[in-house]
Amino acid sequence: MSPLAPVSTPLPAAHRPSDGDLIRYTIVAGFLGAGKTTLIAGMLREATERLAVIVNDLGELGLDREILSRATRTDQGVETVELDGGCVCCRAGSSLALTLRDLCRRENPPEHVVLECSGVADPTRVARYGSRRVLREPVTVVVVDATDIGRRLTDPDWGALARAQVSAADVLVVSKRDLPEGRGGDPTVPSPWEGLVGPGTPVFTGHPDQVGRTLLGEHSWGSGTGGGPQGGPDGVPAPRFEVVARPMPDALDPVDLSRLLEGIAGLVRAKGVVRTGEGTVVAQWSAGRLEVTPWKGDEVPGFGLILITGPNPTVPGPPR
Amino acid sequence: MENPTTPSDDLIRVFTARRVRTMERSLPVATAVAVRRGMIIEVGSLDSLRPWLDRHPHEIEDRFGDRVLLPGLVDPHAHPSLMATMLSLEWIPPETWDLPGGRVPAAVGEGEYRERLRGLLADHDSSTPRDRPLITFGHQPDFHGHLLREDLDAISPERPLILWGRSFHELRCNSAALEYLDAAEGAEWDPHIDLESGRMYESGMTWGLRTLVPTLLEPRRFRRHMEDFIRLAQMGGLTTVVDAGLGLFDIDYELDVYRDLFGDPGSPLSVHLMPNVAMIRRKWGDDTFARVDELVGESQSGSAGDFGPWFLRAAKFFTDGAFISQLMQAGGPGFIDGHEGAWLAEPEQMLRQARRWWEANYDIHTHVTGDLGVEACLDAIDTLLHEHPRFDHRSTLHHFGLSTSAQVRRLARLGMTVSANGFYLRLFSRRFATTGLGWERASQITRLGSVRAEGVPVSLHSDVPMGPLLPLVEASIAVTRTADDGTVMCPEEALTPEDALRAVTIDAAFQMRLDDRIGSLAAGKRADMVVLDTDPLEVDARTWPDIAVLATIRGGRVYGNPSLALRS
Numbered sequence: 001m002s003p004l005a006p007v008s009t010p011l012p013a014a015h016r017p018s019d020g021d022l023i024r025y026t027i028v029a030g031f032l033g034a035g036k037t038t039l040i041a042g043m044l045r046e047a048t049e050r051l052a053v054i055v056n057d058l059g060e061l062g063l064d065r066e067i068l069s070r071a072t073r074t075d076q077g078v079e080t081v082e083l084d085g086g087c088v089c090c091r092a093g094s095s096l097a098l099t100l101r102d103l104c105r106r107e108n109p110p111e112h113v114v115l116e117c118s119g120v121a122d123p124t125r126v127a128r129y130g131s132r133r134v135l136r137e138p139v140t141v142v143v144v145d146a147t148d149i150g151r152r153l154t155d156p157d158w159g160a161l162a163r164a165q166v167s168a169a170d171v172l173v174v175s176k177r178d179l180p181e182g183r184g185g186d187p188t189v190p191s192p193w194e195g196l197v198g199p200g201t202p203v204f205t206g207h208p209d210q211v212g213r214t215l216l217g218e219h220s221w222g223s224g225t226g227g228g229p230q231g232g233p234d235g236v237p238a239p240r241f242e243v244v245a246r247p248m249p250d251a252l253d254p255v256d257l258s259r260l261l262e263g264i265a266g267l268v269r270a271k272g273v274v275r276t277g278e279g280t281v282v283a284q285w286s287a288g289r290l291e292v293t294p295w296k297g298d299e300v301p302g303f304g305l306i307l308i309t310g311p312n313p314t315v316p317g318p319p320r
Numbered sequence: 321m322e323n324p325t326t327p328s329d330d331l332i333r334v335f336t337a338r339r340v341r342t343m344e345r346s347l348p349v350a351t352a353v354a355v356r357r358g359m360i361i362e363v364g365s366l367d368s369l370r371p372w373l374d375r376h377p378h379e380i381e382d383r384f385g386d387r388v389l390l391p392g393l394v395d396p397h398a399h400p401s402l403m404a405t406m407l408s409l410e411w412i413p414p415e416t417w418d419l420p421g422g423r424v425p426a427a428v429g430e431g432e433y434r435e436r437l438r439g440l441l442a443d444h445d446s447s448t449p450r451d452r453p454l455i456t457f458g459h460q461p462d463f464h465g466h467l468l469r470e471d472l473d474a475i476s477p478e479r480p481l482i483l484w485g486r487s488f489h490e491l492r493c494n495s496a497a498l499e500y501l502d503a504a505e506g507a508e509w510d511p512h513i514d515l516e517s518g519r520m521y522e523s524g525m526t527w528g529l530r531t532l533v534p535t536l537l538e539p540r541r542f543r544r545h546m547e548d549f550i551r552l553a554q555m556g557g558l559t560t561v562v563d564a565g566l567g568l569f570d571i572d573y574e575l576d577v578y579r580d581l582f583g584d585p586g587s588p589l590s591v592h593l594m595p596n597v598a599m600i601r602r603k604w605g606d607d608t609f610a611r612v613d614e615l616v617g618e619s620q621s622g623s624a625g626d627f628g629p630w631f632l633r634a635a636k637f638f639t640d641g642a643f644i645s646q647l648m649q650a651g652g653p654g655f656i657d658g659h660e661g662a663w664l665a666e667p668e669q670m671l672r673q674a675r676r677w678w679e680a681n682y683d684i685h686t687h688v689t690g691d692l693g694v695e696a697c698l699d700a701i702d703t704l705l706h707e708h709p710r711f712d713h714r715s716t717l718h719h720f721g722l723s724t725s726a727q728v729r730r731l732a733r734l735g736m737t738v739s740a741n742g743f744y745l746r747l748f749s750r751r752f753a754t755t756g757l758g759w760e761r762a763s764q765i766t767r768l769g770s771v772r773a774e775g776v777p778v779s780l781h782s783d784v785p786m787g788p789l790l791p792l793v794e795a796s797i798a799v800t801r802t803a804d805d806g807t808v809m810c811p812e813e814a815l816t817p818e819d820a821l822r823a824v825t826i827d828a829a830f831q832m833r834l835d836d837r838i839g840s841l842a843a844g845k846r847a848d849m850v851v852l853d854t855d856p857l858e859v860d861a862r863t864w865p866d867i868a869v870l871a872t873i874r875g876g877r878v879y880g881n882p883s884l885a886l887r888s
Binding site: 031032033084095096097098100118119120128129130131132133134156160161265 | 440505506508509510511523524526527530649651660664665668672692697856882
């Protein structure tokens with residue numbers, strides 16, 4: 001549902017999004033122990049922007065806090081909040097909405113908010129929080145543990161939640177692939193998440209710390225030693241990805257939109273909100289197929305598409 | 321509060337009664353209880369007490385001579401601070417409540433609800449400025465109709481009007497109230513705020529509460545309603561209540577009020593504290609364990625004084641969502657309509673949170689509502705037992721809506737106990753049979769007969785303000801298993817009358833590790849008693865709700881039932 005916003009920085013000036021004043025928003029989801037905190041610590045280490053992290057639960061032993069605070073510079077901040085699902089009797093006074101609002105309305109607000117979901121959160125539900133006049137549409141990064149994701153996805157009690165998490169991924173990060181029970185990246189073994197993640201969804205298989213650095217670093221997705229889509233732990237160079245925001249202020253028909261997207265060399269995925277003759281729609285494009293669904297939100301934050309492409313994309317100007 | 325009758329220090333005071341139900345196996349029935357300095361020195365008869373009475377100054381207190389004495393009742397799971405905030409609201413509930421200000425009758429049907437609402441508004445219009453919000457508690461759509469923003473605007477075009485739902489999970493607002501709560505901005509940030517219908521629900525309610533809570537917790541007002549809470553507890557026959565979620569609003573503030581209200585021997589009610597460690601951690605951060613542990617140490621060593629407030633060596637955790645809104649995790653076939661319950665913490669997270677407390681010999685008390693929530697908690701305790709074996713841990717499953725018989729056998733073998741919500745069966749079993757779970761599972765809500773058959777102690781609780789502070793009503797429900805329409809639901813899971821009384825006295829005290837001092841009547845225990853007009857074990861449990869609580873006795877002091885004082 002959520003149109004994708006760029007996570008890699010910086011983008012070439014020509015590709016800077018029109019909503020540049022909005023705060024970037026990344027949601028990190030996945031079960032406990034999958035590597036969410038490690039991934040966020042990697043992002044913190046590499047961030048060149050003011051980054052604020054919201055975590056659901058710092059853990060009784062404060063280990064997560066330790067990991068995060070070591071990676072945190074003084075102008076960054078780590079906030080904690082309990083996410084949805086709770087009963088108001090158990091958590092009066094705090095909510096994700098309030099935490100996000102207070103964070104973004106600070107005198108010196110962050111340029112990028114990273115939200116670590118609780119292990120039981122459905123990121124699609126979490127993504128509905130936050131003002132789109134202040135925050136960009138979130139990018140959902142889902143971290144799964146290669147050693148147990150297969151079991152999780154088919155578990156009679158937890159399978160529905162696990163599948164919801166994986167399906168919500170704009171970016172899937174597979175940790176512990178290098179362990180023997182993680183199947184060592186054997187390409188002949190089908191990945192349990194196949195069919196759940198959308199075609200073209202970037203899948204990273206590196207160490208979450210390095211993936212975190214990669215997601216935010218000077219590099220685009222997939223570069224460096226962090227592994228790339230379907231890349232193994234052996235450092236085989238993976239394809240690079242670019243993330244480009246493309247404003248689409250004018251109305252156009254789905255057929256024209258489809259044609260436009262097909263014309264972009266190396267396009268792997270596109271998401272966004274566009275105007276059509278039949279009203280405002282959420283457009284999702286992958287594997288050569290465009291899907292449009294009516295926009296259900298209130299006020300549209302801005303019309304445009306986020307494009308995930310191979311290196312050196314050719315992004316045409318606005319259609320005439 | 322009525323002036324307590326204070327015994328002089330060394331005088332032995334003998335309470336006589338038609339019958340004393342001690343809840344002690346060794347001496348179940350007696351006719352006299354001798355008390356000195358707040359402690360029971362002997363239970364028996366005037367004859368058996370002679371050796372004491374011949375030797376020491378004493379007086380015979382025979383005003384309850386034709387009444388029945390039981391141990392003071394114990395509620396092991398209540399939320400006093402939340403109830404105090406609810407008491408500051410105007411009530412229009414779907415069921416009748418006896419509140420300190422008098423009886424609040426049920427409002428049944430949309431017409432009656434609207435009429436009561438208009439009446440409240442008229443009262444307020446004649447006494448308070450029009451910009452002050454009117455907040456009512458108790459709206460329930462299936463009883464009172466779906467009142468939405470435009471309906472409420474028609475009823476109250478000017479004054480902010482807020483209906484706080486009986487489920488606790490929703491505020492319904494008129495336009496003025498939406499403005500008062502800054503809901504327009506809230507709707508941008510929270511998907512559970514709907515401006516058109518005026519509803520702020522689940523997480524969206526928290527947005528509204530940020531504006532409301534400071535008013536509701538205003539110190540004088542809060543203190544006054546905490547005193548009302550104490551009166552309510554007295555009316556129910558309670559002498560001990562456990563706050564099973566200390567730290568809900570603000571741990572420092574709550575502790576100040578508790579110390580102020582309960583820190584002296586003149587209080588008719590003991591409150592014992594079970595910290596909600598996740599909430600406290602927001603205030604106390606990484607010092608939470610050390611600070612709580614210090615307070616527990618003071619309580620356990622007695623240096624905090626004999627009357628508390630007393631910290632239990634216990635900590636509170638959560639697994640799955642609220643029962644009332646069918647957000648529990650139902651395993652097996654799940655819900656009929658296919659919706660999913662909510663998790664408040666995944667099992668690994670609960671395990672991680674609980675580990676440190678377990679290793680420091682805290683009992684793990686866990687909110688579980690559905691059978692998957694039960695399973696998650698059992699898994700966690702199983703793991704903790706393997707990592708760090710403990711004997712006589714009294715870790716307890718709280719609420720215990722849905723469960724399976726396999727889980728009952730397993731919890732018994734893990735050494736756990738059960739504290740069941742006393743009202744789930746009455747309020748939800750019929751409804752959930754048709755709208756959620758089907759007859760088999762809905763009728764077996766609160767599977768207590770099986771738990772007792774495994775030899776596991778069971779307690780009953782109100783979870784007030786979820787349910788009223790009426791332990792005898794809870795006990796009656798557990799024996800009769802009657803739903804709100806009178807249907808008997810799975811009588812095989814009924815408690816015996818004796819076990820039901822134990823569930824609101826000694827077995828509740830056992831779970832809280834208070835059974836060495838309260839919960840039954842025996843030499844050496846605190847003289848906490850309740851005076852009833854009827855012996856529950858002589859009458860049908862269906863009539864227990866009609867039994868009159870005449871007085872409570874705490875530490876040997878007599879406190880008349882404030883509602884009787886009100887009527888006379």
